[in-house]
Amino acid sequence: MAAKDLAALAALLADETRAAFLLALLDGRAWTAGELARHAGVAASTASEHLGKLVAGGVLAEERQGRHRYVRLADSGIAHLVEDLAARAEPVRRDPPRTLRAASAGRAMARGRTCYDHLAGRLGITITDAMTDRGLLRQDTGFALTDRGLRWFGELGIPLEPAGRRPVARACLDWTERRPHLAGVAGAALCRHALDTGWCVRIGSERAVKVTGTGEEALRDALGIEPERIR
Template identity: 85%
Template sequence: MAARDLAALAALFADETRAAFLLALLDGRAWTAGELARHARVAPSTASEHLGKLVAGGVLAEERQGRHRHVRLADPGVAHLVEDLAARAEPAVPEPPRTLRAASAGRAMARGRTCYDHLAGRLGIAITEAMTVRGLLRQDTGFALTDRGVDWFAEFGIPLEAKGRRPVARGCLDLTERRPHLAGIAGAALCRHALESGWCVRIGSGRAVKVTPAGEDALHRALGIAPAIIR
């Protein structure tokens, strides 16, 4: 990549409105321009201008359904970059929440959330550490599933479907825990299984998730995770 190309990519992130859009899209959903405009508290015309730049730069992918235009992050690599930048930009002493609602939402996000298509927060870290301790995942030479780890996924009927050049396992720096959690194909497959099997449920329409009683039991049996850690 030429220096000019890198500078152009960096410029796409160097705007507060566009940054707000990218952070919102970490929930993995496709949003309309109007939804993003309301989220960032900008005029629809302003949102459209910024979204046009992000789509043209390859950061967002555009989908059209009739008269409606939806956008989502272009690929998992973009999501990983956004989350990593957000984690590195987080101040050492975060600004305290201004309302009780904001404090409650912040606690929920820190407890467990989706990071694009994999699990993050204390939940994601607990799963990653439990898999490492049990010899299912290696972190000493970068993130990699062991043979036992591959067998573990097969035992639970969780397919590890290769998609393009995406790695099976990779570390993603956690925004709130400041430690890596499991991403990649394995992280996405585990998150999908957790939601589809009822181990976890989403809280409202955002990224926060919570573990159900059935999920607490399943994670304790499968990985030895104490329920108190993920509550």
Template identity: 75%
Template sequence: MTRTTPHDPAAPRLAALAALLADETRASFCLALLDGRAWTAGELARGAGVAASTASEHLGKLVAGGLLVEERRGRHRYVRLADGRTAQLVEELAAHAGPGTRTPPRTLRETGLRHALARGRTCYDHLAGRLGTGITEAMTGRGLLRQDTGFALTDDGLAWFAALGVPLDTASRRRPLARDCLDWTERRPHLAGSAGAALCRHVLDAGWCERVGTGRAVRATPAGLIALRRHLGIEPAALDADWQFGGHRSVTGLPSWS
């Protein structure tokens, strides 16, 4: 008698989720929405280079699949990632996929965008890119953050946030205070969790960083460079060096995601 492996009821759901992200247009929408903001179908269509009707069809599938949620403001329809867990899934899948084929940028604008995303960006509600990993490593080096047994703020780290005037939700059971998120350009972890979100809000509200254009790229301001050196010992040159992967420095070596 032949014994068969029992069917796992999670298999169809996993296959359906994988199918949602198997389309390049839908994947590009999810990556664009990692900036944590809500976008219209027209804005996403222009960014992906597809027709509005095509974008609407793909967005409908992502909403029905639970990866995106829809918001209506007056006559306008906006979409955003469903929650932080969805953002973590998209970012970690992008990191797992790796840089792939190094497609040269087609325009100077695309070259600048790739450089800007590698230098610094938001990953849903926390900082990523060289800026995010640089801050994370500086916090670890100064004893504010531990990475040896998982990500955790130390007592000095909690005091550092308090000295900056950044409130932390230390009692929440819905979201960890600190967790690691693998950065898909730097291939190193950056700080996520409620502490990462609070720090991201602070650097933007305090003018330490500013958004670049309408996407999720961010850069340190002159005041921010001074603040990062003062509070974390980060030198400006460490944030402006060319992106590197696998020992090769290159701006054009970035994945062709935006």
């Protein structure tokens, strides 16, 4: 990458409205321009202008269905970049929540959330640590599933389908815990399984997720995680 290309990418991210869009899109879903405009508190015309720049810059991918225009993060690499930048930028800000609702939402996000297509927050870290302690995941030489870990996914009926050059396991720096959680193909597959089977459910309008009673039992059986650690 040439210096001018890096500068251009940095310039795309160096705007508070565009940053708000990218953080919202970390939930892995496609949003309409109107939804993002309301989320960021800007006019529809302003949102459209910013989205045009992000799509042109390859940061977002655009989909159209009839009259509706949807955008999503271009790929998992962009999601990883945004989450990593958020983790490094967070210590700079010390502004306390201004409302009880904001404080509650912040606690929910810290407890458990999706980071694009994998689990993050205390939930993601707890699962990652449990997998490491049980010899399913190695962190000493970079993130990698062990042979035992590959069998564990198979025993749970969770397929690990290749996705281009995306690694099976990858570390993603958690912006609330300041430690890496599991990403990559394995992280995405585990998150999808947790949501599809009802281990976790989405709550609120943000990326927060909550572990259900079924999920608490499943995680205790599969990884020895006691419920109080993920509540």
